[in-house]
Amino acid sequence: MCRTRAILRTLCEKGELDKALDLLGSLQKPLPTPIYVSIFKACCNQRALPAAQRLHTHLLHHRVPLTSSLTDHLVLTLARCGALEEAHLASHFLSVFSWTALISAHVDRGHPSKALCLYERVLANGIVPNNYTYVALFKACGAIPDLVSGMQLHADALKKGLASDVFACNTLISMYGKCEVVLDAQCVFESMPERTIVSWNAMLAVIIEEAQGRKALRVFAQMCHEQVGADQATYVAAIQACAILAEHEGFVLERSSKELALEIGKALHADTKREGIASNAFVGSTLISMYSKSDAITEAEHAFRALLQPNVVTWNNIISAYVEEDEGEKALQLYVCSQDASVTPDQTTYVTVLQACALLAEKEEAFESNSPKSMALQIGQALHADITREGFESVVFVGNTLVTMYGKCVAIAEAEHVFCSSLHTIMSWNAMLSVYVEQGLVEKAFLLYMQMQETSIADERTVVMVLLACIKLAEKEEALVIEGQSVKVMSLEIGRGFHADVCKNGAVSDTYVGTTLISMYAMCGDINGAEFVFGSMLYRDLPAWNSFLSACVEQNFAEKALLLYRQMLEDGVTPNQRTFVILLQACVSIAEKEDSCTEEGLLTKGMTLSIGLALHADCENYFWSVDVFVGNSLIGMYGKCGSMTDAELVFGSMSQRDIVSWNVLVSAYVDLGQEDNALRLYRQMQEHLVTHVTLTRILQACSATGSLDYCRHLHFEVISAGYDQNSSIAATLVSAYGGCSSMLDTQVVFSGIPEPDLTTWNACIAGHAGDGNFLLSFYMFERMRLMGTIADGVTFIKIISACARTGLVVDGLEFFESARLDYGVLPDMKHYGCLLDLLGRTGDFKRLESFLERAPMQADVTFWLGLLGACTRGNLELGEKAFKNAVSLQPEQSTPYVLMSNIYADAGLQECSAELERARRQHCANNSGLNYLGDEQPLCLYSEGG
Numbered sequence: 001m002c003r004t005r006a007i008l009r010t011l012c013e014k015g016e017l018d019k020a021l022d023l024l025g026s027l028q029k030p031l032p033t034p035i036y037v038s039i040f041k042a043c044c045n046q047r048a049l050p051a052a053q054r055l056h057t058h059l060l061h062h063r064v065p066l067t068s069s070l071t072d073h074l075v076l077t078l079a080r081c082g083a084l085e086e087a088h089l090a091s092h093f094l095s096v097f098s099w100t101a102l103i104s105a106h107v108d109r110g111h112p113s114k115a116l117c118l119y120e121r122v123l124a125n126g127i128v129p130n131n132y133t134y135v136a137l138f139k140a141c142g143a144i145p146d147l148v149s150g151m152q153l154h155a156d157a158l159k160k161g162l163a164s165d166v167f168a169c170n171t172l173i174s175m176y177g178k179c180e181v182v183l184d185a186q187c188v189f190e191s192m193p194e195r196t197i198v199s200w201n202a203m204l205a206v207i208i209e210e211a212q213g214r215k216a217l218r219v220f221a222q223m224c225h226e227q228v229g230a231d232q233a234t235y236v237a238a239i240q241a242c243a244i245l246a247e248h249e250g251f252v253l254e255r256s257s258k259e260l261a262l263e264i265g266k267a268l269h270a271d272t273k274r275e276g277i278a279s280n281a282f283v284g285s286t287l288i289s290m291y292s293k294s295d296a297i298t299e300a301e302h303a304f305r306a307l308l309q310p311n312v313v314t315w316n317n318i319i320s321a322y323v324e325e326d327e328g329e330k331a332l333q334l335y336v337c338s339q340d341a342s343v344t345p346d347q348t349t350y351v352t353v354l355q356a357c358a359l360l361a362e363k364e365e366a367f368e369s370n371s372p373k374s375m376a377l378q379i380g381q382a383l384h385a386d387i388t389r390e391g392f393e394s395v396v397f398v399g400n401t402l403v404t405m406y407g408k409c410v411a412i413a414e415a416e417h418v419f420c421s422s423l424h425t426i427m428s429w430n431a432m433l434s435v436y437v438e439q440g441l442v443e444k445a446f447l448l449y450m451q452m453q454e455t456s457i458a459d460e461r462t463v464v465m466v467l468l469a470c471i472k473l474a475e476k477e478e479a480l481v482i483e484g485q486s487v488k489v490m491s492l493e494i495g496r497g498f499h500a501d502v503c504k505n506g507a508v509s510d511t512y513v514g515t516t517l518i519s520m521y522a523m524c525g526d527i528n529g530a531e532f533v534f535g536s537m538l539y540r541d542l543p544a545w546n547s548f549l550s551a552c553v554e555q556n557f558a559e560k561a562l563l564l565y566r567q568m569l570e571d572g573v574t575p576n577q578r579t580f581v582i583l584l585q586a587c588v589s590i591a592e593k594e595d596s597c598t599e600e601g602l603l604t605k606g607m608t609l610s611i612g613l614a615l616h617a618d619c620e621n622y623f624w625s626v627d628v629f630v631g632n633s634l635i636g637m638y639g640k641c642g643s644m645t646d647a648e649l650v651f652g653s654m655s656q657r658d659i660v661s662w663n664v665l666v667s668a669y670v671d672l673g674q675e676d677n678a679l680r681l682y683r684q685m686q687e688h689l690v691t692h693v694t695l696t697r698i699l700q701a702c703s704a705t706g707s708l709d710y711c712r713h714l715h716f717e718v719i720s721a722g723y724d725q726n727s728s729i730a731a732t733l734v735s736a737y738g739g740c741s742s743m744l745d746t747q748v749v750f751s752g753i754p755e756p757d758l759t760t761w762n763a764c765i766a767g768h769a770g771d772g773n774f775l776l777s778f779y780m781f782e783r784m785r786l787m788g789t790i791a792d793g794v795t796f797i798k799i800i801s802a803c804a805r806t807g808l809v810v811d812g813l814e815f816f817e818s819a820r821l822d823y824g825v826l827p828d829m830k831h832y833g834c835l836l837d838l839l840g841r842t843g844d845f846k847r848l849e850s851f852l853e854r855a856p857m858q859a860d861v862t863f864w865l866g867l868l869g870a871c872t873r874g875n876l877e878l879g880e881k882a883f884k885n886a887v888s889l890q891p892e893q894s895t896p897y898v899l900m901s902n903i904y905a906d907a908g909l910q911e912c913s914a915e916l917e918r919a920r921r922q923h924c925a926n927n928s929g930l931n932y933l934g935d936e937q938p939l940c941l942y943s944e945g946g
Contacts (some may be wrong), residue, residue, distance in 0.1 A: 012042035017051040040073040049081035079105035104136040112140035114691030142175035177206030193703040204237035213244030262294040292321030320630030391583035400431040407435030445469040492524035558586035584633035609641040639668025675701035703739025731759040738767020769802030800834040840870030
């Protein structure tokens with residue numbers, strides 16, 4: 001018998017259960033209970049259900065008494081092997097051990113609610129639960145999740161003195177974490193008399209699940225301070241915390257979260273190397289993800305290359321890292337490498353490489369508008385073939401990504417084919433809808449939305465997509481001027497219909513939907529609709545504020561945007577870089593309306609500059625002044641306000657500059673007539689990427705300075721860069737040569753353009769006008785008309801200016817009338833300014849006053865100053881009228897006083913001239929340094945609590 005026991009024990013240890021049971025079946029007499037227990041343990045370890053059932057049958061056949069120990073191991077084995085019902089019926093009398101085994105098995109098998117029901121039966125049978133029972137029940141509550149039951153069980157365990165056990169506390173931390181009650185999890189953690197590494201890891205996991213990266217790193221630092229040895233799971237959690245921190249917008253101790261996350265992440269990477277776990281696939285995958293989110297793709301690749309045996313998950317992570325970096329080509333190359341390494345791709349692999357293919361398509365130029373992107377399409381079709389071969393085509397999220405990829409490749413028929421042949425979920429419908437919207441197929445998008453409405457499957461994302469389709473429609477629609485506002489009538493009506501749908505299905509409460517509604521109304525020109533949506537939002541997050549601020553700026557309500565910013569701060573919403581970019585654009589809009597005043601010899605926009613300086617202070621207080629987009633906007637704002645000193649300071653302090661930074665500063669110099677500075681800056685830019693925007697602005701500088709040699713040098717660069725067929729560049733070249741009085745070069749450039757657009761025609765007409773050659777200007781105007789190009793307001797400004805320069809008053813007046821009658825061009829103040837120049841040169845003030853009385857708009861200060869300048873030729877009465885209007889519009893401006901004083905002096909009215917000079921000094925001194933926006937709104941935009 002002893003020999004038989006030894007053989008059975010050996011067979012069980014080797015895992016040869018069938019041989020052990022065969023030997024057991026050959027015996028005539030039952031064996032001692034410990035032998036049966038050891039066989040059940042072997043069955044349990046190997047999850048060998050058939051062997052356990054066979055042993056159970058043997059016990060019943062030989063009528064072996066089921067002792068408490070034997071019953072416990074029978075139930076435990078059957079439960080662990082998944083035979084839950086059989087385990088429950090194994091005996092009428094179950095101990096707390098058996099009940100706990102059943103509860104635990106139900107949790108492990110994904111039946112946590114049944115586990116809680118079993119607990120009720122435990123209590124009904126008078127069984128007293130132990131600490132292991134509570135651990136299993138806490139796991140059940142976390143899996144559901146069921147916070148109420150979890151708290152009740154926690155209270156019961158506390159009463160019985162079973163909640164202070166380390167194992168129980170660790171499970172409680174996880175349970176509260178899964179129930180999203182981090183504070184309760186933290187209370188359990190802090191109340192533990194003794195914490196193991198498992199306790200720390202559980203607490204870290206809870207905090208990371210809540211995406212609280214900084215808090216998780218603080219816990220990790222506390223753990224290190226208490227000299228608790230970290231394990232692999234700890235390092236993975238800490239690295240995940242860095243990844244979360246990297247995704248967070250903001251600053252910590254004047255450093256961006258991304259920079260801080262990268263620094264800590266590198267230190268943790270060094271620790272994992274020292275511990276010898278950096279080459280572990282799980283650790284490596286987490287490192288790759290962290291580096292990717294920190295924009296450190298080189299470090300991500302190093303972490304990948306350090307892995308001994310990268311698996312499909314690590315390959316997916318490094319491919320995904322390059323996709324996140326918009327490096328589609330590199331991601332696809334890595335996919336090929338993974339194939340060469342005999343790594344079998346999974347669903348995630350294919351989704352990621354399809355996204356890489358979509359990135360490739362975004363960068364690839366189509367041969368014609370709305371034609372497929374051939375290279376990306378070929379790669380996508382090859383990937384599609386791989387997916388079909390691997391049997392993943394029917395997987396919903398793979399199919400959705402295929403639809404998106406084909407959409408990016410402008411292969412609409414292929415996208416529709418995949419959509420029609422796949423299982424339709426809400427995500428599938430939205431993917432197809434997204435393709436239609438992105439490719440501007442608005443009608444198809446609307447029809448698909450109607451189908452979705454019929455099947456009642458639309459969700460918030462659907463609503464957002466169809467509103468974006470409405471925005472696309474509005475972008476193409478011609479606006480009508482209604483009550484002074486440009487409105488896209490058809491798009492607005494459709495958008496209002498969608499808004500009504502949103503209100504019916506209750507999606508209006510979604511902040512993303514509300515934000516898109518604001519954008520839709522703004523694009524359609526209905527600022528009141530945008531304001532209504534914004535005002536009715538129950539919760540306004542930062543994107544909603546930004547959307548409405550942007551709407552105000554786009555619809556020329558820049559002052560309102562600045563006042564809303566104050567309200568935003570009072571509501572406790574923290575601005576981000578987009579907020580400041582929008583607000584600085586609002587400043588630019590205000591500056592464009594404000595007339596310049598002379599301050600320390602410089603022409604500046606005083607009021608707007610004060611607002612801009614306050615906003616700049618806010619940028620620094622919120623640590624956004626280091627952001628390249630904010631920096632570019634600050635340069636543009638200061639340039640528009642005429643403060644190039646501040647613009648240069650911002651440019652000089654930028655740690656990161658892109659091509660836009662250089663272009664904005666160049667543009668500011670050109671706009672302020674500092675062309676020499678613009679040309680000097682361009683020479684420094686030679687090391688940097690020069691774009692067509694740069695060349696356009698520098699050509700404008702050449703035009704202003706008359707630098708013909710430099711203009712020809714730039715012309716060569718334009719041709720070398722392949723920009724010579726760009727209509728904007730061509731028009732600027734024509735204008736630049738005209739400004740340099742080289743009409744031969746102007747004509748050569750113009751003749752080389754196969755189909756000149758209106759801008760180019762206008763530039764050529766202006767060039768000849770500037771050269772004083774009205775006949776050639778008129779000839780180009782007639783050629784343009786005969787070639788079917790319709791003249792616009794700019795054309796008539798150029799041609800009337802040519803008439804003014806050559807003294808052709810009658811011709812100029814005929815063109816002025818023709819613009820309105822023959823071309824439908826409504827004259828604005830620029831046209832009246834040309835008229836002023838035309839009639840003022842000849843002193844025809846009577847006719848000028850007649851035209852002025854018919855003007856449909858209020859004259860601006862520039863016009864009145866121009867008229868005042870014309871009156872120096874001897875019209876005192878009209879000069880006084882112009883003076884009063886100029887002063888009323890801009891009291892701080894000294895120019896009207898100087899001009900009027902000269903008119904009085906020329907008229908022999910020396911006393912009036914002297915009195916006006918005294919008034920100028922006093923009045924300009926009293927009105928300098930405007931510090932208010934509106935009547936009482938101070939410019940201190942930043943609040944310490946904001």
